[in-house]
Amino acid sequence: MAAHRCLIELDTAITNGVPIVALNCVNRGYDFVEAVDFMLHLETCLGTLNPDALVVLRKNNVDPIRLAHKLHSVIPNIIAIPLDVSASNNAIKATMADLVKAVKTATPMAIAVSFEPWSTERKRRDSIALEHALGAGTIRGTQRGRMLQKLERAEELADELRVAQDELHNAQDELREECKEHKAALAKKDAMIERLLEKL
Numbered sequence: 426m427a428a429h430r431c432l433i434e435l436d437t438a439i440t441n442g443v444p445i446v447a448l449n450c451v452n453r454g455y456d457f458v459e460a461v462d463f464m465l466h467l468e469t470c471l472g473t474l475n476p477d478a479l480v481v482l483r484k485n486n487v488d489p490i491r492l493a494h495k496l497h498s499v500i501p502n503i504i505a506i507p508l509d510v511s512a513s514n515n516a517i518k519a520t521m522a523d524l525v526k527a528v529k530t531a532t533p534m535a536i537a538v539s540f541e542p543w544s545t546e547r548k549r550r551d552s553i554a555l556e557h558a559l560g561a562g563t564i565r566g567t568q569r570g571r572m573l574q575k576l577e578r579a580e581e582l583a584d585e586l587r588v589a590q591d592e593l594h595n596a597q598d599e600l601r602e603e604c605k606e607h608k609a610a611l612a613k614k615d616a617m618i619e620r621l622l623e624k625l
């Protein structure tokens with residue numbers, strides 16, 4: 426299933442209080458710390474790894490930042506059931522039994538912290554991480570990607586602002602010229618009217 430579809434389903438489940446059961450496929454490259462960081466900075470990580478997913482999320486009225494809040498608040502608190510497909514048949518059967526039990530007994534996970542304080546805390550943590558990384562002289566991994574992306578976006582915004590300011594100045598100049606032309610035209614009309622009145 427495409428990643429963006431999974432994200433939309435997770436958003437729907439969390440929003441509507443549908444229980445979620447996590448299954449961790451052993452030795453398939455899952456890293457809990459990286460996963461938590463990915464969920465915490467979903468919009469920037471997706472922007473780097475899968476920009477199309479962001480487009481699909483927004484088309485389905487899913488705000489990536491608010492989805493990051495939901496995922497980061499809920500998913501890390503779910504205890505995943507480990508599945509090792511290379512294990513013995515008995516071990517796999519036992520895992521399946523655990524999975525069935527988890528599905529039957531699962532309950533919705535509540536979001537303990539609302540969006541605004543979560544967002545504020547995220548910004549605070551990112552600021553501390555940036556200061557630490559710059560102080561250490563190194564920025565690595567997704568953290569580096571996020572920060573570089575923010576810097577690039579800041580530069581893009583600065584360029585856009587300069588272009589907008591230039592366009593505004595040009596528009597003001599054009600408007601001033603148009604005003605001069607209108608004033609000149611009005612002056613000519615007034616002169617013509619005065620001459621016509623004198624003839625009458």
